[in-house]
Amino acid sequence: MDDELPGDLAERIRRRNGAATIYDIAELAGVNPSTVSRALGKPGRISKKTEEKIRAAADRLDFQFNPMARALPTGRSHTIGLMVADITNPVIFGIVRGAEHTAAAAGYTLVIAESQESGEAEAEAVSRLLPSVDGLILATTRLADERIVKLAERKPVILINRRVDEVASVLPQVEEGVTELVAHLDDLGHRSIAYLSGPETSWISRRRWEALLDAAERRGMAVVEIGPLSPTIDGGRDALRRVQAARPSAVIAFNDLMAIGLIQAATAAGIHVPSDLSVAGFDDIFGSELIVPALTTVRAQLQLAGERAVGKVLEALHDAAEPVSDEPLATTLIVRGSTGQVSAR
């Protein structure tokens, strides 16, 4: 292949670690660099013939655009940032996968940062990320509304599981899922429910609680909120004492992780799930069907959420193939073993 390359060209490229530039191609093809840029970047702008010639030269040199050089004049890095609270929370997987794929399909790179559930860390990570991305997805953010609005003024920002006026978001159907779950518990004879709430700054935890209040009220059921708690297995575990004190017959946890923790703690304490206590969660994460009893939960379309979020970023960048739906993501009640008939006490 490259045995015919002019010596100096070959030498230059070697020194650059094998990375060819449009100048190399221009030289090889005997055209101006700007022509190369156009041939490779604006199909049709250059005559068929020269384009061919340039493409051939580019192939020969194994050319790839230098993304940084490209980003400088255009201001587009072709990179999308995804902030998550906790990478090890399985809820994130689906989102990450969906986001990564649609991003990659559109030629975008996904950058992931973790805030460890800390607003501080999140703010810092976000400002570190912001200059280098074209858009930002905040999944389960703990940032204050004003901060988010400020961010959205600088770059496209998409929220997952959070609503802030004027900022685009991808949301699940909260009411539908909660209503269905409460109906299910009602059918099983439960009259008193405890809700394990997540962090105070979690918008979606608040929404679920409000929906639960509504649904319980409509059915004349008793509900109490226990929390705020850490949205983790440990958070669920630690809540057992307060759950016992409240004596509900069923518990709805803000997420599956907490539900799993509660089931573990209850089982360890000799409380049988579901005969002594029914437990349900949200998200249907990996692990929910592994635990015994398997967890009743409200499944969310996480991967789709990730896809839509990226889609909306692309839309905002005028880079989308087609408009992205604004419909809330449908949820599905998955009934498994952790909820059961209320026992006669």
Added chain:
Amino acid sequence: MDDELPGDLAERIRRRNGAATIYDIAELAGVNPSTVSRALGKPGRISKKTEEKIRAAADRLDFQFNPMARALPTGRSHTIGLMVADITNPVIFGIVRGAEHTAAAAGYTLVIAESQESGEAEAEAVSRLLPSVDGLILATTRLADERIVKLAERKPVILINRRVDEVASVLPQVEEGVTELVAHLDDLGHRSIAYLSGPETSWISRRRWEALLDAAERRGMAVVEIGPLSPTIDGGRDALRRVQAARPSAVIAFNDLMAIGLIQAATAAGIHVPSDLSVAGFDDIFGSELIVPALTTVRAQLQLAGERAVGKVLEALHDAAEPVSDEPLATTLIVRGSTGQVSAR
């Protein structure tokens, strides 16, 4: 704050979406842009006094370096790529978290790409990623040795769970873990083991099998390999028939996901774990202690692996605080309920 900014400056910055440049700072501080660059980038190079002045101006404008502009002359994007086979595999979490944190701590950004266990997709993702990262971490790569060597010639490449000559890697202690696990099974009276192997291209699956062969041979135990299989829950599930056909008393799966799948399938088929069949895995992922019976497994230090991998990239970039250990990562046998005394048949 900015009520005293010269009008044209304020205007320029507004048009750039609030992002100030060193030129803006230079103008505000009455110095040359190069001086700003030095004041902010090379502590001590500029006099205390002017540096103060420049810092003040930078703060006033809320300045942040433009990473792309910075990357162009230096060739450094301050970005590290992490290729994983499957984001939804919990094994990845630990690695991602460890990698993300050490990267962030060093001022680097982590980019994650997924290959979906496909060599094709991986090769493509890698070449897409390569121009924009300073170094690349391949966790559980399916790429051929030569491809990897080629990559390593262009940018620092670190392998996790894979050895290729001349390429740096982060590896667990394979023999130790396998030996310990086999000893454990031997103690329980098992004389015949089946190994569920992962993808053919998985170096670590091969290594585990070889270590198993050795250990079993030393103890005069029978071993058979079943596979290659998909390294997923389904892969483990689908292996049940072949496991039954081989009639071992214990099964060691290439990873926990497969072990979990096998346990599920066995349980569904009325085979009791561990009294009819002992099952063990590797990695100790989230979910391993959730399943019933809880999984006996060889724990790997995943997060540490991620940290080390990033550390080694930084080392290769002469950007490391201190040298990174080359010691294989210690493994720990976690005995839980899925392995038990062999039953008298």
Added chain:
DNA sequence: GGCCGACTGGCAATCGGTTGCCGAATCGGC
């Protein structure tokens, strides 16, 4: 008092692309 070296800060080239503008060549139409 003069010379040397250290310290500061400015000038300008450079990284690798993109793009507005312009002129030459080509084409179709009458």
Added chain:
DNA sequence: GCCGATTCGGCAACCGATTGCCAGTCGGCC
């Protein structure tokens, strides 16, 4: 055969930093 429109490709400025080189200043030392 001429004219205006269109197509094609080159020129050069620009994106926002970094950095080698250089000149001016200053202090110290002989």
